[in-house]
Amino acid sequence: MKEKIDEYIRYLKLEKSASKETIRNYKSDLNQFYSHLKATKKEDNIKIDKIDHSDIFSFLGRLHFTHKKSSIGRKLSALRSF
Numbered sequence: 001m002k003e004k005i006d007e008y009i010r011y012l013k014l015e016k017s018a019s020k021e022t023i024r025n026y027k028s029d030l031n032q033f034y035s036h037l038k039a040t041k042k043e044d045n046i047k048i049d050k051i052d053h054s055d056i057f058s059f060l061g062r063l064h065f066t067h068k069k070s071s072i073g074r075k076l077s078a079l080r081s082f
Contacts, residue, residue: 001037001046005030008082029078033059 009027012018018026036059037046056079063072 001034001048004048005034005082025074026078026081029075030082032075033079036062 005027008030009023012023012026033056034046037051037055038044040055040058060072060076063075067075
């Protein structure tokens, strides 16, 4: 999955001409989700097609206690676009 995140970040830079801040934020958000998956699934090589809604809900649920709604919304936007 890490390689797919890197590919997506390159796509944002080259194809979408996303701002530096958007790229930085999305990269951080996606890497944070990846870290969450590694911790909850107890594996490093996570396949994108093995991610389901419960993985996303558990990630967002954990964020609910530590982040503002606007930050959670941006993270969700990053996941949707990915």
